[in-house]
Amino acid sequence: DAGVIQSPRHEVTEMGQEVTLRCKPISGHNSLFWYRQTMMRGLELLIYFNNNVPIDDSGMPEDRFSAKMPNASFSTLKIQPSEPRDSAVYFCASSRDRERSPLHFGNGTRLTVT
Amino acid sequence: AQKITQTQPGMFVQEKEAVTLDCTYDTSDQSYGLFWYKQPSSGEMIFLIYQGSYDEQNATEGRYSLNFQKARKSANLVISASQLGDSAMYFCAMRGISSGSARQLTFGSGTQLTVLP
Numbered sequence: 001d002a003g004v005i006q007s008p009r010h011e012v013t014e015m016g017q018e019v020t021l022r023c024k025p026i027s028g029h030n031s032l033f034w035y036r037q038t039m040m041r042g043l044e045l046l047i048y049f050n051n052n053v054p055i056d057d058s059g060m061p062e063d064r065f066s067a068k069m070p071n072a073s074f075s076t077l078k079i080q081p082s083e084p085r086d087s088a089v090y091f092c093a094s095s096r097d098r099e100r101s102p103l104h105f106g107n108g109t110r111l112t113v114t
Numbered sequence: 115a116q117k118i119t120q121t122q123p124g125m126f127v128q129e130k131e132a133v134t135l136d137c138t139y140d141t142s143d144q145s146y147g148l149f150w151y152k153q154p155s156s157g158e159m160i161f162l163i164y165q166g167s168y169d170e171q172n173a174t175e176g177r178y179s180l181n182f183q184k185a186r187k188s189a190n191l192v193i194s195a196s197q198l199g200d201s202a203m204y205f206c207a208m209r210g211i212s213s214g215s216a217r218q219l220t221f222g223s224g225t226q227l228t229v230l231p
Contacts, residue, residue, distance in 0.1 A: 033218060043205065043221040056218065089157065093219075099147040099211045100166055103219050105159035 002026070006092050006106035014114055018080040021109045024073055025094030033103060034067055034077050035091040043091075049075065050097055082113045116141045116208050118222035125227050127196045134181070135191040135225045137206030143167075145211040148182070148189040149219065154202040162204075165189055196229045203227075 005024040013019055025032050034046040047057040049069045057067070064083070069075040079086055089110050093103040117140040127133035139148065150162040165173045165180045173180040181190040193200055206222040 031217065042223050045218045045220075048218050050217070091159065093159075097217060099143075099145060099209045099217070100164065101147075101209075102149055102161040102164055103209075104161065105151075107158050110157075 004092055004094050004104055004106035006090075006109050008109060009107060010110045010112075012112045012114065013082055015083055016081045017113075018078065019082045019086075019111060019113075021077040021090050021092075021111070023075045023077070023092030023106060025075070025092070026104055027073070029094035029096055029104070030072070031095045031097045031101075032069060032075050033093045033095075034075070035093065035105075037089045037091060037108075038087075046077070046090075079111075082111075084113045087111055087113050116143070116146075116210055116220040118206050118208055118220055120206055120222035120225050122225045123223070125225055126230055127193075127227065128230050129196055129198060131196055132192060132194045133196055133227065135193070135204050135206075135227065137189045137191065137222060139187050139189065139206075139208050141208060141210055143210035147209045148180070149207045149209065150178070150180070150189075150191045151205045151207060151221075152200075152202045153205065153224070154199075159205075163191070193227075198229050198231060201227060201229045 007022045032049045045059045047067045052069045067077045089108045091108045093105045095101040095103045119138045146167045148165045152160045163175045179192045203224045205224045207219045
């Protein structure tokens with residue numbers, strides 16, 4: 001089975017540009033998560049969807065960040081406009097909605113904003 | 115709110131020796147899951163082992179085992195017979211049963227393990 005698929009793997013952009021990160025979860029998983037990892041702050045949850053509905057977006061840093069899940073097999077995380085402090089690795093993960101279910105992570109998108 | 119604490123920023127172990135990575139947690143949920151992930155230098159997050167709060171036996175997966183002490187709220191990872199490929203960052207994480215935000219995976223700050231030849 002294919003795991004969680006994220007694209008692109010690397011993104012380099014200039015400050016002020018729009019960035020869109022994409023994620024395809026594992027088929028049959030009804031929960032999807034976006035995490036951000038930095039050296040300073042570790043792994044932070046940005047937003048969490050269950051059955052395509054956003055459940056908790058309290059981790060979204062500010063209005064420049066938005067996430068959508070139009071269907072069970074696709075999600076996007078958009079940053080507009082991007083800033084250098086957004087530079088990080090962004091992970092998408094999916095799971096079944098049970099406390100026993102591990103999250104399966106994609107390989108991440110390394111974002112660099114210059 | 116859930117909280118995971120990993121007090122060892124870095125650990126060293128000699129190849130073929132066993133090592134224990136510490137993890138303590140705090141939660142108000144009665145039922146929850148505890149997870150360990152490995153993140154090698156290549157960056158991917160690899161699920162290692164799971165322990166349920168009501169599981170009577172400590173979880174084991176190959177060379178990985180979990181020393182779960184519920185009363186002390188600790189879930190330490192034991193790696194036996196360390197290999198050079200075990201060098202990585204290790205994260206402890208928790209997932210609660212309550213609906214809403216508790217369903218997320220809350221991570222500790224991680225422990226960087228280095229296996230010495």
